[in-house]
Amino acid sequence: MSAARGRMAGDDLRFMKMALRLARRGLGYTEPNPMVGAVVARDGRVLAAGFHARFGAAHAETMALERLAAPGATLYLTLEPCSHFGKTPPCADLIIRKKVRRVVMAMLDPNPLVNGAGLARLRAAGIQAEVGLCGAEAGRLNRHYLTFMRTGRPWVTLHAGVSLDGKMTDREGRSRWVTPSELRRCSHSLRGEFSAVMAGSGTVLADDPLLTLREPGWEGKTLLRVVLDAGAALPRERRVFRARERFPLVVFSGLAAAGNGRKGERHVFVPADGEGLNLDAVLKALAGMGIASLLVEGGGRLIDSFLRRGLWDEAVFFYSGRIVGGRDAVQPFASGTCLDAAPELAGRHWTPLAGGAILRGYRCSPG
Numbered sequence: 001m002s003a004a005r006g007r008m009a010g011d012d013l014r015f016m017k018m019a020l021r022l023a024r025r026g027l028g029y030t031e032p033n034p035m036v037g038a039v040v041a042r043d044g045r046v047l048a049a050g051f052h053a054r055f056g057a058a059h060a061e062t063m064a065l066e067r068l069a070a071p072g073a074t075l076y077l078t079l080e081p082c083s084h085f086g087k088t089p090p091c092a093d094l095i096i097r098k099k100v101r102r103v104v105m106a107m108l109d110p111n112p113l114v115n116g117a118g119l120a121r122l123r124a125a126g127i128q129a130e131v132g133l134c135g136a137e138a139g140r141l142n143r144h145y146l147t148f149m150r151t152g153r154p155w156v157t158l159h160a161g162v163s164l165d166g167k168m169t170d171r172e173g174r175s176r177w178v179t180p181s182e183l184r185r186c187s188h189s190l191r192g193e194f195s196a197v198m199a200g201s202g203t204v205l206a207d208d209p210l211l212t213l214r215e216p217g218w219e220g221k222t223l224l225r226v227v228l229d230a231g232a233a234l235p236r237e238r239r240v241f242r243a244r245e246r247f248p249l250v251v252f253s254g255l256a257a258a259g260n261g262r263k264g265e266r267h268v269f270v271p272a273d274g275e276g277l278n279l280d281a282v283l284k285a286l287a288g289m290g291i292a293s294l295l296v297e298g299g300g301r302l303i304d305s306f307l308r309r310g311l312w313d314e315a316v317f318f319y320s321g322r323i324v325g326g327r328d329a330v331q332p333f334a335s336g337t338c339l340d341a342a343p344e345l346a347g348r349h350w351t352p353l354a355g356g357a358i359l360r361g362y363r364c365s366p367g
C-alpha cells in the first residue's frame with residue numbers, strides 16, 4: 001500500500017470510530033430508532049459531526065450536514081442513510097444536495113423501507129459509497145434495533161443479582177440484599193439502556209420494586225414498566241402501581257382473567273398455559289408498542305421461563321462476593337438442562353466491582 005493510501009485508510013478508521021462514539025451518545029434515547037453517528041471530513045480534518053440524539057429528533061446526517069458549505073467531503077456513517085420520507089425527508093437526498101464526494105458506512109439499514117435503497121440512491125447520483133468498515137462494531141452497538149427489525153420482537157436481556165454460588169435469594173426467599181449496594185446501583189442504571197423493564201408477580205410481591213430509573217445521567221429518559229400478573233391478582237397497593245408519568249406501566253395477564261381488567265390501567269390479556277403467560281405473545285405485544293429492547297429483572301421463575309424457551313439475547317449477572325447456599329434458595333435456571341444443551345455466553349465481559357463482579361455476555365446457541 002502506498003503511503004498516501006495507508007494514510008487514507010487510517011483516516012477512514014479514525015473517523016468511523018469517532019462516528020461510532022458519537023452514535024453511542026444516543027444510548028437509551030433513540031429506540032425504536034437506531035443510534036447513528038455521522039462525521040464529515042476532508043483532507044484529514046473533521047468539518048462537522050452529528051448523531052441521532054433521541055427518537056423523533058433530527059437524523060445524524062442532518063445534524064452533521066445542515067450547515068456544511070464545502071463540497072467534495074467524505075461522510076462517515078455508522079448506518080446506511082435513509083431513503084424514505086419518515087419524520088424527516090430522506091438523508092440520502094441531503095447528502096446528494098450537499099455534494100458529498102464519498103460516503104463510508106459501517107452497515108446497511110435492515111429497515112425494509114431502506115435496506116440498500118439509500119446506498120443505491122447515493123451510487124445513482126455518482127457518489128462513491130462503501131459499506132462494511134467497523135460493521136461488526138456497528139452491529140453490536142445497534143443490536144437492539146437489528147433484532148427488533150429482523151425478528152419483530154424486542155431484544156431481551158436477562159438480569160439477575162446472584163451470590164457467588166448463583167443464588168438469587170437466601171434460603172428464606174429474601175433477595176434484596178444478596179448483592180451489595182454499589183452493585184445494585186449499577187444494576188438500576190442498566191435500566192437506562194432499555195426501552196422497557198419487566199418483573200414477574202413473585203418479585204412484585206416479595207421485593208415491591210418501583211422499576212423506575214433514579215440514577216444520575218438518565219434524567220428525561222422514559223421507560224415502560226412491564227408487570228406479568230397471570231391471574232390479575234396482584235394487590236394494587238404495591239409501589240409499582242403508583243402512576244408515574246415518565247414510567248408508564250403495562251400489566252399482562254392471562255385470557256382467563258380478562259374480566260379483571262382495572263379502569264385507567266393498561267392491561268393486556270394473552271394466552272397462558274400451565275407454565276405461565278405465553279412469552280412470545282407478550283413480546284409480540286411489546287414490539288407492537290414500539291418496544292425494541294427489554295430488561296427482564298426477575299424473579300427467578302420469570303428468568304427461568306425466558307431461558308427455557310430460548311427467548312433471550314443477553315445476560316447480565318451481578319455477582320456478590322458471598323456464598324449463600326440453601327437448597328430452597330431461588331436460582332436463575334431452576335428447571336436446568338443437560339450439559340449438551342446448556343446455554344453459553346459469548347463475548348463474556350467481567351467487570352470486578354465492590355468485592356463482586358458484573359458478568360455480561362450474549363446468548364450463543366449450543367451446537
Ligand code: AOF
Pocket residue numbers: 032033034035036051052056058059060061079080081082085086087088091109111114
Ligand atoms: C438515518 N439517520 O440518524 C437515523 C436513521 O421516523 P424517522 O423519520 O426518524 O425514521 C426512522 C427510521 O430511519 C429508522 O427506522 C431507520 O430506518 C432510520 N434511522 N436513519 O439515516 C439516522 N436514526
Ligand code: ZN
Pocket residue numbers: 059061081082083089090091092
Ligand atoms: Zn435519515
